[in-house]
Amino acid sequence: MKKFSLIVAVCENGGIGIKGDLPWKLKQELKHFSRITKRIANSNKRNAIIMGRKTYFGVPATKRPLPERLNIILTRNPCSNDYPSEVVVCTSMQEALSKLGEPPLVDEIENIWIVGGTAVYKEAMCSPQCHRIYLTEIKQKFECDAFFPEITNDFKLVTNDTDIPTEVQEENGIKYQYKIYEKVLR
Numbered sequence: 001m002k003k004f005s006l007i008v009a010v011c012e013n014g015g016i017g018i019k020g021d022l023p024w025k026l027k028q029e030l031k032h033f034s035r036i037t038k039r040i041a042n043s044n045k046r047n048a049i050i051m052g053r054k055t056y057f058g059v060p061a062t063k064r065p066l067p068e069r070l071n072i073i074l075t076r077n078p079c080s081n082d083y084p085s086e087v088v089v090c091t092s093m094q095e096a097l098s099k100l101g102e103p104p105l106v107d108e109i110e111n112i113w114i115v116g117g118t119a120v121y122k123e124a125m126c127s128p129q130c131h132r133i134y135l136t137e138i139k140q141k142f143e144c145d146a147f148f149p150e151i152t153n154d155f156k157l158v159t160n161d162t163d164i165p166t167e168v169q170e171e172n173g174i175k176y177q178y179k180i181y182e183k184v185l186r
């Protein structure tokens, strides 16, 4: 089974979202998200991003589906009219991962990214297929109504990706830092 990684930005009080949107405006951090989730070694392939229905509809209508990546949306109430034909709609994480593990997607997709929200991250973190969490640690508190699950000691902080800055970043007076956690094999 192919491994996957999570990518998330989390503030000091553990929040990731408010009213279906992000609690902060960080243009460079969003660019980081795009760059990392699009990153491929084989230019004939692309990556897949798996997300919950609210995360998908939280993306402005003009910007979704997110380009250059296969968008896979999880919902228990799939209604094909709500989604463009180029996205894949699944009723469970297992269905999404099974589709990605068999032809034709197994040959077309290079990396699998889990991009939220809360329950999707939680299920992903428990899976033996989970490899890493690419976390942006936002060093400020924000009012939030969606939160990141606790990172258990199954995960250890690892040396950063050479491609990702380690020093503290700052945008609009908000400080943040990229961190990578890797699941420890037991």
Ligand SMILES: NC(=O)c1ccc[n+]([C@@H]2O[C@H](COP(=O)([O-])OP(=O)(O)OC[C@H]3O[C@@H](n4cnc5c(N)ncnc54)[C@H](OP(=O)(O)O)[C@@H]3O)[C@@H](O)[C@H]2O)c1
Residues within 6 Å of the ligand: 007, 008, 009, 010, 015, 016, 017, 018, 019, 020, 021, 022, 051, 052, 053, 054, 055, 056, 058, 074, 075, 076, 077, 090, 091, 092, 093, 115, 116, 117, 118, 119, 120, 123, 146
């Ligand atoms: N800071 C970040 O990095 C980040 C990343 C992602 C999202 N966000 C924010 O987080 C918020 C959205 O997250 P959320 O936790 O509220 O919602 P979400 O996970 O995006 O969506 C929840 C919905 O996804 C579907 N779903 C979830 N798990 C499923 C499963 N295992 N099988 C089938 N369907 C499943 C269900 O849809 P149905 O109700 O249709 O069945 C559920 O109601 C927004 O504010 C967004 O901006 C932030």
